[in-house]
Amino acid sequence: MAGGPVTVKAWFHSGQGSERTTITSQVAAFNASQSDVKVELVLLPEGNYNDQVKAAAASGGLPDILDFDGPFLYNYAWNRNLVALDSCISPDLKANLLASIVKQGTYAAHFYGVGTFDSGLGLYSRKSVLAKNGIRIPSGPQDAWTADEFKQALKTLQGAGFNKPLDLKINYGQGEWYTYGFSPIIQSAGADLIDRHDYKSADGVLNSSAAVQSLTAFQSWFKQGFVNFNVDDTAFLKGQSAISWVGHWVFADYRKAFGDDLVILPLPNFGKGSKTGMGSWQWGITSKTKSVDAAWAFINYLLKDQQVLQMT
Numbered sequence: 528m529a530g531g532p533v534t535v536k537a538w539f540h541s542g543q544g545s546e547r548t549t550i551t552s553q554v555a556a557f558n559a560s561q562s563d564v565k566v567e568l569v570l571l572p573e574g575n576y577n578d579q580v581k582a583a584a585a586s587g588g589l590p591d592i593l594d595f596d597g598p599f600l601y602n603y604a605w606n607r608n609l610v611a612l613d614s615c616i617s618p619d620l621k622a623n624l625l626a627s628i629v630k631q632g633t634y635a636a637h638f639y640g641v642g643t644f645d646s647g648l649g650l651y652s653r654k655s656v657l658a659k660n661g662i663r664i665p666s667g668p669q670d671a672w673t674a675d676e677f678k679q680a681l682k683t684l685q686g687a688g689f690n691k692p693l694d695l696k697i698n699y700g701q702g703e704w705y706t707y708g709f710s711p712i713i714q715s716a717g718a719d720l721i722d723r724h725d726y727k728s729a730d731g732v733l734n735s736s737a738a739v740q741s742l743t744a745f746q747s748w749f750k751q752g753f754v755n756f757n758v759d760d761t762a763f764l765k766g767q768s769a770i771s772w773v774g775h776w777v778f779a780d781y782r783k784a785f786g787d788d789l790v791i792l793p794l795p796n797f798g799k800g801s802k803t804g805m806g807s808w809q810w811g812i813t814s815k816t817k818s819v820d821a822a823w824a825f826i827n828y829l830l831k832d833q834q835v836l837q838m839t
Contacts, residue, residue, distance in 0.1 A: 532565040533821040537592035538580075540808065541570040543776060549838050557828045564821045566592070584608045591816035592825060595640070597631045597806035598703070604634040609811045611637040615823040620830060627805050642807035643829055644839045648711065649803070650792040651763060651771040651781055657790070660687050664790060671793040671801035674744050681753045684769045691755035693748060694768040698757045708772065709745065711794055711802035716741035741797045774804070 539550050547570060554568045569590065571579055577599055583589045589608060603609050616638065621629065625645050632640040657664055662680045665671050672680065684692035696704065710720055718738035721729045732738070748754050755762040763771035764784050771777070772794070781789050793801040810829065812822045828834060 532563055533818050534565045534567060535591035535816065535818065535822050535825065536567045536569060537594070537825065538569050538571055538590045539594045540573040540576045540596075542573040542808075545779075546838065553829060553834055553837065554825075557825055560828075561824075564824050566825050587815065589813040589815045591813060591818070591822045593811050593813050594808055595811065596703070596808050597640075597642070600632065600640045600809065600811070601634050603811070604637075604639045607814055609639045610814050610816070610819060611639055612641065612812065612823070613638050615812075615819065615827075616641065620827070624830075628807070628809075631806055632809060640809035640811040641826065641830065642809035643835050645805055645807050646774050646776075647803045647805060648708065648772070648774050648794055650794060651773060651777065652769060652790050652792060653785055653788045654790045655788050656684070656769050660684060665792050668793040668801040671796045674741070674795050674797045677795040678744070678747070681748065681751075681770070685753060689767070689769045691753065691762070691767065692769045693753045694755050694757050694762040694771040694773070695748075696757065696760075696771070696773050697754065698760050707804040707806070708774075711804055712741050712745055712797060713738050715794065715797040715799055715802040717799040737798070744797070 537554070539547075541547050551568065551570075554566050558565055577596070580589070580593065580595065580599075580603075584603075584606065593603075593609070595603065600609070612632075621638070624641065627645050628642045629638070631642065632638050654664065657680075660683050662683060663672070663676070681692050696708065699708075706720070713719065713733070716737040718735045718741065719732045722732050755768045757768070762768040763781065771781070778791075794803060795801065810826045812819055812826070816822050829838070
């Protein structure tokens with residue numbers, strides 16, 4: 528390119544160590560693969576990442592490319608911090624994305640953000656432990672444990688020596704984990720967090736009898752001493768808890784520890800089928816960029832099959 532490459536700055540949350548390592552190597556590989564665009568990567572702490580984004584938006588200091596968690600897209604788009612990607616992404620590429628990723632990235636009929644992967648929750652356990660204690664192993668979401676079965680399994684495991692048999696990752700803190708991790712309980716009961724007709728009220732939905740009943744069941748796990756508060760994040764790995772309620776990001780560590788004995792089960796069915804949390808961090812282009820094409824070139828690179836595989 529005449530005059531040298533176009534330089535674009537990309538912000539990325541420094542969360543999982545493996546993700547930091549991967550994105551750093553992807554930036555280096557992209558920069559080495561062509562001479563038109565140079566990406567400068569900035570890693571920012573995940574804990575206050577959104578606060579830094581909001582401050583940068585207010586001061587006009589946003590980067591060209593922004594990495595952000597799914598729920599924040601709609602506010603960023605509404606505030607015109609993001610540019611629509613409709614003219615950037617090809618129909619074939621968009622068709623190759625998971626439907627949930629497309630839905631997550633869409634606001635007011637326009638596409639503003641794209642994730643390279645989606646997430647999901649499950650109950651991680653060990654086949655040998657469940658079999659030894661006569662606990663049924665569901666074959667899939669269609670025959671997930673009922674809420675009563677799940678509670679009975681916890682009682683059985685507690686009686687078998689697992690003093691606190693359930694790891695709910697309470698150590699993650701009371702941020703978005705509580706919503707992401709446990710709202711499937713409410714939705715599995717046929718309730719919800721908000722009235723989705725107008726998104727203006729939770730009355731009659733979050734305080735419905737179905738929601739109250741399901742959350743009362745959730746509360747009972749604590750009252751009966753089933754929940755391990757897991758302060759060092761090793762309750763399942765150390766065998767202190769027999770079931771870990773968590774997402775896909777722990778799979779590698781759990782698989783390394785337990786090999787083929789590891790089993791991933793659907794979340795309990797509270798009456799209307801097993802549900803799961805979904806969503807991911809995603810990439811968008813901010814309205815402050817001077818080169819949408821250069822910014823998109825990098826995002827497009829991250830969406831190549833090999834790069835998606837590397838990140839996941």
